[in-house]
Amino acid sequence: MTTATYDRTDRTASDCRAWVKDRIKPEQIEKYLDNGKCFIDPDAIERALTTNTNPEPQRVREILTKSLSVETLSPDETACLIHVQDPELLAEMRQTAAQVKTKVYDNRIVTFAPLYLGNLCVNNCAYCGFRHSNTAEQRRVLGLDEVRKETEVLAGQIGHKRLIVVYGEHPATDVNYIASTLGAIGDVKVKTRRGWGQIRRCNVNAAPMPVEELRLLNEVGIGTFQVFQETYHRPTYERLHPAGTIKGNYLWRLYAMHRAMEAGIDDVGIGPLFGLYDWRFEVMAVLYHAIELEARFGIGPHTISFPRIEPAHNTPFTQNPQYRVRDDEFKKLITVIRLAVPYTGMIVTARENAQLRREVLPLGCTQTDASSKIGIGGYADLANEDQQGDRQQFMLGDTRSLDTVVCELAEAGYITSFCTAGYRCGRTGQKIMGLLRSGQEGRFCKLNAVITFREWLDDFGSDETIAVGEKVIAQEIEQIRTRMPEVFEQFMRYYEKTKAGNRDLYF
Numbered sequence: 001m002t003t004a005t006y007d008r009t010d011r012t013a014s015d016c017r018a019w020v021k022d023r024i025k026p027e028q029i030e031k032y033l034d035n036g037k038c039f040i041d042p043d044a045i046e047r048a049l050t051t052n053t054n055p056e057p058q059r060v061r062e063i064l065t066k067s068l069s070v071e072t073l074s075p076d077e078t079a080c081l082i083h084v085q086d087p088e089l090l091a092e093m094r095q096t097a098a099q100v101k102t103k104v105y106d107n108r109i110v111t112f113a114p115l116y117l118g119n120l121c122v123n124n125c126a127y128c129g130f131r132h133s134n135t136a137e138q139r140r141v142l143g144l145d146e147v148r149k150e151t152e153v154l155a156g157q158i159g160h161k162r163l164i165v166v167y168g169e170h171p172a173t174d175v176n177y178i179a180s181t182l183g184a185i186g187d188v189k190v191k192t193r194r195g196w197g198q199i200r201r202c203n204v205n206a207a208p209m210p211v212e213e214l215r216l217l218n219e220v221g222i223g224t225f226q227v228f229q230e231t232y233h234r235p236t237y238e239r240l241h242p243a244g245t246i247k248g249n250y251l252w253r254l255y256a257m258h259r260a261m262e263a264g265i266d267d268v269g270i271g272p273l274f275g276l277y278d279w280r281f282e283v284m285a286v287l288y289h290a291i292e293l294e295a296r297f298g299i300g301p302h303t304i305s306f307p308r309i310e311p312a313h314n315t316p317f318t319q320n321p322q323y324r325v326r327d328d329e330f331k332k333l334i335t336v337i338r339l340a341v342p343y344t345g346m347i348v349t350a351r352e353n354a355q356l357r358r359e360v361l362p363l364g365c366t367q368t369d370a371s372s373k374i375g376i377g378g379y380a381d382l383a384n385e386d387q388q389g390d391r392q393q394f395m396l397g398d399t400r401s402l403d404t405v406v407c408e409l410a411e412a413g414y415i416t417s418f419c420t421a422g423y424r425c426g427r428t429g430q431k432i433m434g435l436l437r438s439g440q441e442g443r444f445c446k447l448n449a450v451i452t453f454r455e456w457l458d459d460f461g462s463d464e465t466i467a468v469g470e471k472v473i474a475q476e477i478e479q480i481r482t483r484m485p486e487v488f489e490q491f492m493r494y495y496e497k498t499k500a501g502n503r504d505l506y507f
């Protein structure tokens, strides 16, 4: 352990109490309430769920047509889809979900890796291995040198360009720490086989913050700001997140993204943690969250995640949660989210096993992780192949390498995109919403996907992956030639330059 690590973990209990006391700013919640009420109305959700059972096939097909036009569905329409049982109609839903995904995102899958920087936490979420009362967890916060070492492996050996950086909620990993670590990650540049590797986009999964801190993050520059509500069902939320902790405040979390938008972060990721309450309620609620953000800010969620509870070390709650979501329900909820919020990115993570990931990707997912390690310091500790339960938040279902996943995706006809151009060119927020809805986003992304895939194959691909990947590239180039003749010449110049070892060229 470095000195920096020791200093950071060595906060006294009274330091923590003082920090916790003033975190929540009630005025930053109240200003968004509507006559004292929040945008989640459990009665309205239950009403929609009980009045839309047994939908007529004709009605379901009309709803599917609406999804295909990339329009957000209403709560009643979404409730109808949730209740579909007929196998034929379910197959049509899955088919339409795949069509919607292709219309908006083509055959691209974006990959990223999670990077956990600290597991100290002042909260006590019943389902999380990092919770304060879990004395079996080995605590650690990485110093900046250690952060650089993790990044060198991710960017220089595995080949990731995008990270989701994850932090517990603790004064040792406060917003200043987050900002410094983002700087340290961005500074790392590593020589590779044919060029150089660098992390080009850092998404952040951290606790809700006050507007002032979010402004700082916006200035430093982040990709997506991700906060999961865990459960939108308030009594369940309050049972699993003890009162008196920061996380115990349901509304502080519910309005995290409103504050992010106010601070200028217009790229936000939301989602429930499935398994805490009835999945049907959570799907309806996440739709309400998207509708609220669209109505208030003109920008919906850039991504929706749908993590399921995984077993965590010394965390009895995770052994047999009452609302565990079965695999068939999981596939259905992914299909419904894709149809209900057609423009949004959808993330399936390595929490799920390889076979299930294969099955759910075609239902409309756009992003996935690979080569993931969620133990603190897990990437630099390469000698250690096994997952270490007492250093990580939960156990992963799929630990396959990025190369294996990229190869499998290419065999299935997907192109893995390492593109990070969107937010660097200002294609975020309302701009990206418009491009996604009109199917225009694909124009830039298709070009950038091919260029970044070429980079990755040349720098990191195994012989087998290069062979399969080049077939996909050939098809993509042909499509660009016929569908986008006006940019073809310039695209080919970038492509050839990339082959010659130039890096980070994008449209």
Ligand code: SAM
Pocket (backbone or CB within 6 Å): 127, 128, 129, 130, 166, 167, 168, 169, 205, 206, 207, 208, 227, 228, 230, 272, 273, 307, 308, 309, 310, 311, 312, 318, 351, 393, 394
């Ligand atoms: N501490 C911050 C927070 O709670 O928002 C961010 C980091 S927390 C480690 C990230 C997410 O991990 C949580 O929002 C929760 O949804 C998820 N999580 C916690 N325990 C989990 C478990 N046992 N299985 C799967 N996901 C879990």
Ligand code: SF4
Pocket (backbone or CB within 6 Å): 121, 122, 123, 124, 125, 128, 129, 130, 131, 132, 167, 168, 169, 207, 247
């Ligand atoms: Fe802390 Fe987040 Fe885990 Fe809750 S989910 S214990 S807030 S790290």
